Amino acid sequence: MSQPESSPHTDKPESGAPKGNAKDNDLQYVCRYGSMRLLGVMTAKESFRYGDEVVIRSDRGTEIATVLCEATPAAIGGLREPTEGRILRRLDSTDRGDWSQMSAMTRRDLDTCQPHVDRLKLSMQLIDVERVLGGERVVVYFVAEGRIDFRALVKHLGQEFQTRIEMRQIGIRDEAKLLADFGDCGQEVCCSRFLSKMPPVSMKMAKLQRASLDPTKISGRCGRLKCCLRYEFDTYESLAEDLPPIGSKVLTRDGKCHVVAQDILAGQLIVNTEDKRRIMIPAGDVVEVLVVGDGPTTGGKKRRKR
Numbered sequence: 001m002s003q004p005e006s007s008p009h010t011d012k013p014e015s016g017a018p019k020g021n022a023k024d025n026d027l028q029y030v031c032r033y034g035s036m037r038l039l040g041v042m043t044a045k046e047s048f049r050y051g052d053e054v055v056i057r058s059d060r061g062t063e064i065a066t067v068l069c070e071a072t073p074a075a076i077g078g079l080r081e082p083t084e085g086r087i088l089r090r091l092d093s094t095d096r097g098d099w100s101q102m103s104a105m106t107r108r109d110l111d112t113c114q115p116h117v118d119r120l121k122l123s124m125q126l127i128d129v130e131r132v133l134g135g136e137r138v139v140v141y142f143v144a145e146g147r148i149d150f151r152a153l154v155k156h157l158g159q160e161f162q163t164r165i166e167m168r169q170i171g172i173r174d175e176a177k178l179l180a181d182f183g184d185c186g187q188e189v190c191c192s193r194f195l196s197k198m199p200p201v202s203m204k205m206a207k208l209q210r211a212s213l214d215p216t217k218i219s220g221r222c223g224r225l226k227c228c229l230r231y232e233f234d235t236y237e238s239l240a241e242d243l244p245p246i247g248s249k250v251l252t253r254d255g256k257c258h259v260v261a262q263d264i265l266a267g268q269l270i271v272n273t274e275d276k277r278r279i280m281i282p283a284g285d286v287v288e289v290l291v292v293g294d295g296p297t298t299g300g301k302k303r304r305k306r
Helices: 072-079 093-104 105-118 153-160 171-180 205-208 233-240
Strands: 027-033 038-044 051-060 061-070 081-089 126-131 137-143 164-169 249-254 255-263 269-274 277-280 286-291
Touching: 027 051, 027 081, 038 051, 038 061, 051 255, 061 081, 061 164, 093 105, 105 126, 105 153, 126 171, 137 153, 137 171, 205 233, 255 277
Parallel strands: 038 081, 137 164
Antiparallel strands: 027 038, 027 061, 051 061, 051 081, 126 137, 249 255, 249 286, 255 269, 269 277
16 A cells, blocks of 8 residues: 655654744754753743753743753754753743742652651652742652552642642662762762763773772762763773784784783783783884784774784
């Protein structure tokens, strides 16, 4: 059966094109909002700059956001499942006062929720409560090992707060995003400052960068491996591809050597020579890789004789 032809008036926009109900004369900005640092493409009637605080209308309601950049095709292409909405106005003193009062209620909100959790004997740990500026909903963040039937809890909390209740189960890394302050580096934790998605981090990344393998030294406030171990991993991996792996037998201008270690950033190798000396040589001194080693760094390319 043949497929119906597409109507010229219903073609989908190209990737990176403006989303949502934006009109041709509307401006679009990428904004960050909410406790979980959500990213959205927001339409606007006036121009804004990086760092401007605004009031937006998102799918959650009326809330405060920070303008990050114009929503260019490149910027939109770098977002993962961005939300949509519109900028209502610049944040004013009245909005700040309202938000300050709502933020101060967080501790009391947690104390309101906990007795209901205890009474229903739910195996969950409450982490934070977030109110949106317009009061359209209250978001309750919690940690639990498995799935939780919180329908009865939502009913009770709805009666307490007199608004829509959204229960959001989060992981350990997300808990740090909500509650942690500063990391070992002295900076505000990355997950709270700028990360919107937690990248996967593995011990392989620490080994390649020759970081300490002591879990207490390379773990963040969440107790998991630090997110910053991923930042330079791709660079290390790319540079390592041009180095013979540890265990390789190589031919240099001064004879045959056995690779015992690498200095990836410096592009150097520590080798054992045939006369039992251990020296450091530039990777460029390798004329040919005779035998590719099976050391921790893989991907070494065989070098042909010059």
